[in-house]
Amino acid sequence: MSDARQLQSTAAGPFEAILIGVTPHGDERSAPEILEELAELADTGEFVIAGCVAQHRRHPDPNTYLGRGKLDELAELVEQTGAKVVICDDSLSPAQGRNIEQALGTLVLDRSELILHIFAHHARSPQAKLQVELAQLLYQIPRLKRMWTHLERQRGGIGVRGGAGEKQIDLDRSELRARIATCQRQLQVIEGRKAREVRTRADQFTIALVGYTNAGKSTLMNSLTQAGVLAEDRLFSTLDTRTRPWRLPGGRVVLLSDTVGFIRKLPHQLVSSFHATLEEALNADLLFLLVDGSSPHAIDHLHTVEEVLESLGAGNLPRIYVVNKRDRIDDMSLLTPLHRHGGTSVLVSARTGAGLGDLTDTLVGYLGRIEREVELVVPHDAGHLQPEIRSGTTVLREEYREDGCHLHVQLTDAMLARLLARGARQKT
Ligand SMILES: Nc1nc2c(ncn2[C@@H]2O[C@H](COP(=O)(O)OP(=O)(O)OP(=O)(O)O)[C@@H](O)[C@H]2O)c(=O)[nH]1
Ligand SMILES: [Mg+2]
Numbered sequence: 001m002s003d004a005r006q007l008q009s010t011a012a013g014p015f016e017a018i019l020i021g022v023t024p025h026g027d028e029r030s031a032p033e034i035l036e037e038l039a040e041l042a043d044t045g046e047f048v049i050a051g052c053v054a055q056h057r058r059h060p061d062p063n064t065y066l067g068r069g070k071l072d073e074l075a076e077l078v079e080q081t082g083a084k085v086v087i088c089d090d091s092l093s094p095a096q097g098r099n100i101e102q103a104l105g106t107l108v109l110d111r112s113e114l115i116l117h118i119f120a121h122h123a124r125s126p127q128a129k130l131q132v133e134l135a136q137l138l139y140q141i142p143r144l145k146r147m148w149t150h151l152e153r154q155r156g157g158i159g160v161r162g163g164a165g166e167k168q169i170d171l172d173r174s175e176l177r178a179r180i181a182t183c184q185r186q187l188q189v190i191e192g193r194k195a196r197e198v199r200t201r202a203d204q205f206t207i208a209l210v211g212y213t214n215a216g217k218s219t220l221m222n223s224l225t226q227a228g229v230l231a232e233d234r235l236f237s238t239l240d241t242r243t244r245p246w247r248l249p250g251g252r253v254v255l256l257s258d259t260v261g262f263i264r265k266l267p268h269q270l271v272s273s274f275h276a277t278l279e280e281a282l283n284a285d286l287l288f289l290l291v292d293g294s295s296p297h298a299i300d301h302l303h304t305v306e307e308v309l310e311s312l313g314a315g316n317l318p319r320i321y322v323v324n325k326r327d328r329i330d331d332m333s334l335l336t337p338l339h340r341h342g343g344t345s346v347l348v349s350a351r352t353g354a355g356l357g358d359l360t361d362t363l364v365g366y367l368g369r370i371e372r373e374v375e376l377v378v379p380h381d382a383g384h385l386q387p388e389i390r391s392g393t394t395v396l397r398e399e400y401r402e403d404g405c406h407l408h409v410q411l412t413d414a415m416l417a418r419l420l421a422r423g424a425r426q427k428t
Contacts, residue, residue, distance in 0.1 A: 021089030112267035211290030213261030294328035321345035
């Protein structure tokens with residue numbers, strides 16, 4: 001069981017936590033400003049923030065993360081506040097975690113463990129639950145020793161010496177490996193089924209909504225498709241990929257996929273466990289890359305999202321930038337860096353609906369540029385193809401003639417191949 005899960009199961013929370021981080025020399029922000037995002041994560045993880053300690057240094061200390069003097073300052077703050085937990089803004093090596101725990105006598109969580117803890121709390125579907133469990137197990141294996149010392153302390157540390165501990169760690173490690181294998185097997189079954197679902201909609205034009213966590217992806221999905229997916233002011237509300245039809249003016253339907261949000265320093269165990277979920281979304285023809293335009297960190301968020309996309313092999317997918325939360329932006333000049341970022345961008349409010357017409361027009365314009373225009377002949381005895389043509393293509397003109405219905409349509413190559421295979425003819 002991970003430290004974070006022990007917290008959940010042994011405790012009547014919420015726990016008071018002190019946040020710690022390091023920042024380069026010359027960063028003039030205050031400690032709470034430097035640790036603002038970690039505070040949001042901690043808040044989502046249901047911790048109460050009792051204090052913040054940030055140290056200016058080039059690199060974290062390899063043994064204790066903070067330097068000696070800062071660690072003493074932190075120990076005093078722990079003493080004063082009675083905080084039970086210290087949360088670190090970076091991933092800690094097993095040794096760093098153990099050393100800080102020993103110096104302070106509190107539980108230490110690092111950023112990855114905190115994110116894993118939130119994911120575990122928010123996972124609903126069997127797939128998301130297994131993916132989080134797998135990520136937690138992968139994270140735990142190299143850290144077993146540290147967790148074991150922690151357990152010993154909880155039990156009072158009586159009568160357990162190094163040898164017994166080592167033996168126990170070996171035992172635990174083989175149990176973890178067995179559980180990892182089970183999770184991977186169960187996930188493969190679910191992922192196989194999902195992959196088949198994705199293949200059946202391969203001919204339909206699909207758009208993936210991607211962006212930093214809390215950018216408003218699920219809210220936009222709901223506004224455009226009445227999907228009724230959960231949208232909340234907390235980080236990582238969405239952990240599954242949901243795909244819904246979005247009906248454009250004129251009747252054409254494209255698919256929209258909403259998926260898990262990204263964040264700076266996302267634990268790589270999570271990225272690999274959630275690979276199938278992300279792949280399901282990123283198997284798209286186009287990305288709507290959402291940014292919360294009202295955030296002072298919008299441009300950094302955008303860079304993080306670009307980096308994660310790159311690492312997932314989706315760096316080259318075409319995209320439309322959607323700058324969201326327009327209703328909360330007072331000073332439009334703050335958006336200049338986003339505009340400079342390049343590409344097509346549309347300013348919207350997913351909440352009020354402002355700008356959604358522009359977004360639709362931009363998409364229709366994009367489809368007009370990338371799709372081909374053909375004249376299809378649908379023989380009278382293939383009339384059953386009509387609904388599919390109307391929802392899967394943009395119909396520009398139509399006329400009824402002796403040999404059937406002639407439709408001038410705009411469509412993807414995949415959709416053209418599908419319709420030709422099912423009895424439509426292409427007029428050359
Ligand atoms: N003011 C304002 N708030 C918005 C807008 N769009 C979304 N929000 C709010 O932002 C918060 C996050 O919205 P979500 O749609 O859950 O964001 P998400 O990108 O799906 O987030 P995760 O699934 O957690 O990654 C919610 O409280 C929304 O109501 C908007 O246009 N204006
Ligand atoms: Mg969401």
